[in-house]
Amino acid sequence: MKPKKSLGQNFLTDTSVLATIIETANLMGDEVVVEVGGGDGALTRALNSKVMSSQGAKKGQILALELDYRLIEKLRGEFKNSKSVKIIHQDAMIFDWEGLPQGYVVVANIPYQITSPLINLWTTRLTNQPASMTLMVQKEVAERLTAQPGSSDRGLTTILVELYGEVHYIQTVPAKAFYPVPKVDSAIINIKRRDLLGSGDLGSPEVEEERRTIIKIAERSFDFAQDKFCNKEAIIKVAKFGFSSKRRTLENSLSGSLRLSKSTVHAILVEAKISVSLRAEDLSIQNWIQLTEILQCQIHKTNQ
Template identity: 30%
Template sequence: MSELFQHRARKRFGQNFLKDSGIIDRILRSIHAVSTDHLLEIGPGQGALTEGLLASGALLDVIELDQDLIPLLKLRFGLNTLFHLHQGDALKFDIASLTKDEGEKLRVVGNLPYNISTPLIFHLLSHHHVIHDMHFMLQKEVVERMAADPGSSDWGRLTIMVQYFCQVEHLFNVPPECFTPAPKVDSAIVRLTPYQTLPYPAKSHQLLELVVREAFNQRRKTLRNTLKRLLSVDDIEKANVDSGLRPEQLTLAEFVRLADQLYINQHIEG
């Protein structure tokens, strides 16, 4: 077992290995995996959470990018028939390929590297239809952005797109000393639960992403300025949205109405 901990965390992979047993237990209790679950762990590292996840009796797929960790994970868990290891980049991995039966959904877990957390979450959201829930360790400020309310400085593109697809719960914070090496920032655990039925379904979530991205490119400006490439002032008003507001002042429902207005415009023109 001592060999396992000779691996040095790699800065280029954004690795910070969880070492605090109390926090590990608290995360596992939050996930509350059972034997009928199909789990996916992203970035298992040295297996701090992996052991507890397997103890639930659930089927566990893991995706690890760092080739040096592969033999260590195989040594520790390779004989367990519930454990399936995939070496590769989670950003490019076809998550849906892991589901074997129609209607099967994955429970996703990960201590996500801070340097790829946002693009990885967007990638996972694109597979929301095959995901039951997600539990992630992330930079605390990222979790605060996900759970933000309209009107706050944290309300932005990540908030809106995550809350469009998922219920967000900021579970608890994790201090730097719980990791090796200790990161320079606080971390937090978040639970994301994809909606069975979207509360504000857009006619096109791709157009919603476009409108949100365009709006927040210049978040200090009003909508009539930030969205002028996509929507006129009249279009914004047709969507029952005040064109004099700044993007951080809009609710998710209002952004969906703007995206739907853009959809209508495109189809009228088409």
């Protein structure tokens, strides 16, 4: 069956890469696993094998979403006798994620053209967010999502993912591992939701403190002009302002976006212990939190 270029279909053919994806997902075998893009069934088969080999009394379920009706027929035929695999003819962007059991996980080789919209959906728009995501994405996207402060690859999507959880670059996957061969390499990444990280995942006390801070702000409601307390939506809004003119300094980009005088923004940055010469890409997630707290307090005082 010829892959559809319009749907971004590139089927993974390297079995060693499939094994790495399964190992990285670290499935217990009793989870609800959502696969975006069942494709030719290679990853679905690997996931099914993992579930069926589980020693637990309760077996997990694999929900394979696929948009191409030709592949739906093939997949349903192959897995018609499987009790753990359900093939769903559905666009992942309009799938009922909120209706899934809490604690579901995503394991997927995502079509390139919907990578960013899907990650934004999972990390910012859902109440019922996945517990973890093991994803095959373009290498360039993986580098952006894992970019550290000071890297030009760092952008708004990096901040969205860091607010959601801990992201790790697992492995580069060469283009030759797919059919048809795409023009770019891919990479496997793993993202774990912050509130589900154990002490063994965290490392230093500073990282643990960052996790607790982000979980706390994620639970707050949002009213940027009225609420003096920092929360997730407020941070995202400030980060959007900061990255709106990425090559400008924060002092200039925030001043223009927020319609505040440069002297006011300068004072806020100094209070947040952020150099006025820095750009948005230079800030850590803790910097964004501190900046938003101080900025929101300033706006709250102005409105009183």
